[in-house]
Amino acid sequence: MRTQRALRAATVLMFAGMAFGTSTVRKDLHFRVGKHPTVSINNPYGPITVRAGAPQQVVVVAMLHSDRVELDQSQSRNRINLVSHLLPGADSISGVVEYEVLVPPDADVTLHADTGTLHAEKLHGDLTMEGVNAAMEVVDCADGHVHLKTLNGNVNLTNVRNGHVEVVSMNGDVVMTGVSGPYVSVNSNSGRIQYDGDFGGEGEYNFISHTGNIEAMAPPYASIDVLARSNQGPVESDFSLEPKHAPFISRTGSAFTGTLGKAASSVRLFSFSGKIHLKKRQN
Amino acid sequence: MRPKKGNLTDATKLQGDKLTEREAIERAKQGDAEAFKFLYDLHKRRVYSLCLRMTGNTASAEDLTQEAFLQLFRKIGTFRGESAFSTWLHRMAVNVVLMQLRKKGLPVVPIDEPTEPDEEVTVTKEPGAADERLAGSIDRLELQRAVDELPPGYRTIFVLHDVEGYEHNEIAGMVGCSIGNSKSQLHKARLKLRELLRVNRAEKAMKR
Amino acid sequence: MKCVEFERVLPEYLEGNYLPAQQAHLQTCAACSNLLADLKLISEQAKSLIASHEPSPALWNALEERLRREGLIRQAQPSGFRLRSFSSRWRLAWLVPVAAAIAIGTVVKLHYPMKAGDTQPVVRQESIPAPPAKPISSEDLQLLTTVAERPPAQRAKYRANLDDANSFIRDAEQSAKQDPSDIFMQQMLINAYEQKQMLYDLAVYRSEPGEQ
Numbered sequence: 001m002r003t004q005r006a007l008r009a010a011t012v013l014m015f016a017g018m019a020f021g022t023s024t025v026r027k028d029l030h031f032r033v034g035k036h037p038t039v040s041i042n043n044p045y046g047p048i049t050v051r052a053g054a055p056q057q058v059v060v061v062a063m064l065h066s067d068r069v070e071l072d073q074s075q076s077r078n079r080i081n082l083v084s085h086l087l088p089g090a091d092s093i094s095g096v097v098e099y100e101v102l103v104p105p106d107a108d109v110t111l112h113a114d115t116g117t118l119h120a121e122k123l124h125g126d127l128t129m130e131g132v133n134a135a136m137e138v139v140d141c142a143d144g145h146v147h148l149k150t151l152n153g154n155v156n157l158t159n160v161r162n163g164h165v166e167v168v169s170m171n172g173d174v175v176m177t178g179v180s181g182p183y184v185s186v187n188s189n190s191g192r193i194q195y196d197g198d199f200g201g202e203g204e205y206n207f208i209s210h211t212g213n214i215e216a217m218a219p220p221y222a223s224i225d226v227l228a229r230s231n232q233g234p235v236e237s238d239f240s241l242e243p244k245h246a247p248f249i250s251r252t253g254s255a256f257t258g259t260l261g262k263a264a265s266s267v268r269l270f271s272f273s274g275k276i277h278l279k280k281r282q283n
Numbered sequence: 284m285r286p287k288k289g290n291l292t293d294a295t296k297l298q299g300d301k302l303t304e305r306e307a308i309e310r311a312k313q314g315d316a317e318a319f320k321f322l323y324d325l326h327k328r329r330v331y332s333l334c335l336r337m338t339g340n341t342a343s344a345e346d347l348t349q350e351a352f353l354q355l356f357r358k359i360g361t362f363r364g365e366s367a368f369s370t371w372l373h374r375m376a377v378n379v380v381l382m383q384l385r386k387k388g389l390p391v392v393p394i395d396e397p398t399e400p401d402e403e404v405t406v407t408k409e410p411g412a413a414d415e416r417l418a419g420s421i422d423r424l425e426l427q428r429a430v431d432e433l434p435p436g437y438r439t440i441f442v443l444h445d446v447e448g449y450e451h452n453e454i455a456g457m458v459g460c461s462i463g464n465s466k467s468q469l470h471k472a473r474l475k476l477r478e479l480l481r482v483n484r485a486e487k488a489m490k491r
Numbered sequence: 492m493k494c495v496e497f498e499r500v501l502p503e504y505l506e507g508n509y510l511p512a513q514q515a516h517l518q519t520c521a522a523c524s525n526l527l528a529d530l531k532l533i534s535e536q537a538k539s540l541i542a543s544h545e546p547s548p549a550l551w552n553a554l555e556e557r558l559r560r561e562g563l564i565r566q567a568q569p570s571g572f573r574l575r576s577f578s579s580r581w582r583l584a585w586l587v588p589v590a591a592a593i594a595i596g597t598v599v600k601l602h603y604p605m606k607a608g609d610t611q612p613v614v615r616q617e618s619i620p621a622p623p624a625k626p627i628s629s630e631d632l633q634l635l636t637t638v639a640e641r642p643p644a645q646r647a648k649y650r651a652n653l654d655d656a657n658s659f660i661r662d663a664e665q666s667a668k669q670d671p672s673d674i675f676m677q678q679m680l681i682n683a684y685e686q687k688q689m690l691y692d693l694a695v696y697r698s699e700p701g702e703q
Contacts, residue, residue, distance in 0.1 A: 331544055
């Protein structure tokens with residue numbers, strides 16, 4: 001399988017009606033693909049929005065903010081690669097490219113960025129986002145593997161279900177609303193971890209931080225086996241938990257453990273020095 | 284005759300690396316990471332494909348593959364080489380998948396009901412009316428698609444018998460049904476596949 | 492034998508148990524003959540589906556981590572970080588918590604000169620009195636060198652991230668050393684390493700233009 005050559009986009013044409021300034025250029029790209037394609041976008045500066053569109057095609061609209069950046073595209077059968085190629089002299093302003101992309105719902109998507117918001121919506125394939133300062137938003141996605149890696153960007157997951165979610169963050173806050181599935185793991189350094197959901201799906205939920213606070217809000221009917229422990233920070237639970245069979249050996253720091261309901265899901269809240277609070281949703 | 288399971292795609296590689304696999308097993312017992320990786324690479328396709336076929340989605344298949352290998356590696360200290368390593372591993376993988384299906388409340392293999400309505404079209408009722416044969420060979424992708432469309436209970440039995448090569452008595456033991464049930468469900472699964480293949484081909488033809 | 496009857500014993504037929512009546516029926520009945528041929532074909536073709544798919548490479552990484560966590564992989568040194576701008580086989584050795592000399596509170600800042608062409612970094616060390624100060628590791632030095640060409644604000648952020656990552660590792664190592672049987676701390680340590688690995692991956696990624 002030979003990769004096609006990367007094509008360099010022309011940067012001087014301007015389409016009528018796009019009034020962004022004389023140097024902003026719009027590129028429209030359209031790819032035909034088969035089932036389960038892979039779409040990979042590497043865009044140092046600028047937002048990337050990926051939404052589910054029609055099957056078997058990938059539609060891209062890219063706005064290049066100057067002629068200091070070029071769009072390299074390549075397609076190898078079912079695999080599409082887009083790279084915003086920075087020319088000498090490009091910086092975080094002149095190097096900006098804004099992407100709006102439609103992919104088949106079953107596409108596997110990989111996004112890389114330094115800055116800009118990465119947004120994925122209504123996808124069912126595997127999703128990987130890696131960013132330095134880019135904010136990340138994953139909305140209404142299900143079934144796939146969601147792997148997010150960020151240094152300083154905030155991460156927001158909303159209504160992400162039935163898949164395998166792994167987030168690693170240094171500084172960025174990780175906020176999850178309506179996230180459930182067989183496996184949800186967040187590994188944070190100083191970023192805050194916030195969860196508002198039902199811990200459903202008989203899943204394994206692991207939220208671990210160095211100094212970031214962990215706040216999890218669950219409904220009264222949650223069915224969980226929970227263990228929370230902070231080496232140097234306080235832990236608090238709004239629930240009265242059923243004690244577990246095995247004796248809990250208390251080590252350094254503060255902890256609580258127990259079960260709710262049928263203990264269908266396993267919840268681990270660990271922090272070195274952050275505060276841990278398991279809240280009960282009132283409604 | 285049917286080739287026995289374990290003598291399929293990975294077999295030639297297995298034969299050539301037989302000594303190395305044995306070495307790898309010994310080293311894995313000592314906790315050698317490279318040895319684990321070797322064993323994993325040797326068998327990952329077979330295990331993953333099985334899990335994918337039985338569950339129908341990549342996320343579950345990956346989790347189950349991981350679980351199967353984990354269980355295998357936990358127990359590798361007890362492997363004495365009485366049976367082929369691959370047999371041992373694949374059986375473990377099947378058990379992991381079946382347990383998962385049970386946990387989810389999905390039917391593993393439906394029990395034969397005498398009054399169960401047969402939804403599949405089998406042979407046409409009028410003797411003499413020639414049923415169209417599935418022309419030529421069956422493309423792997425179209426068969427894959429049809430298998431994915433099978434109801435879960437039929438899919439399990441078809442995958443275990445026709446794809447993975449287990450015998451009915453083995454399937455009955457793993458799944459917890461009678462041998463007769465295993466045979467009849469397999470037959471229904473094949474009939475259903477024939478129907479699905481026909482329908483899919485007809486749809487494709489109409490699109491042209 | 493009628494078609495209905497033939498079909499009823501078809502499963503046995505496919506297993507190789509023929510009845511003469513069945514074979515006779517096949518001579519005269521095209522429908523049953525086609526059915527038999529189709530089912531045989533399906534059954535034969537099924538074998539081509541075995542081992543037809545490959546799992547994603549990430550699966551091994553996750554599995555390996557679990558094997559380490561459970562102590563099934565027993566090696567003196569866990570596999571460390573890879574700095575991708577160098578040979579992909581090159582692994583950095585990280586000291587196991589129990590064996591490591593732990594430095595507490597030592598921060599090493601590297602200041603890069605403003606003048607272009609001047610390649611000598613100035614090292615300033617500020618330390619809190621503690622057992623032997625841990626010098627900046629060669630891997631960290633390489634990371635900082637890799638990002639040296641970036642704008643100052645970005646460099647500062649990478650340094651801060653590096654400090655946070657190292658701080659986590661230090662805290663986890665120290666606690667794990669105090670109580671080696673504490674699984675919680677072992678998990679923390681693994682997570683700390685994972686964060687540092689991510690930092691390396693993300694810092695280096697941009698240094699390799701065109702890498703797909």
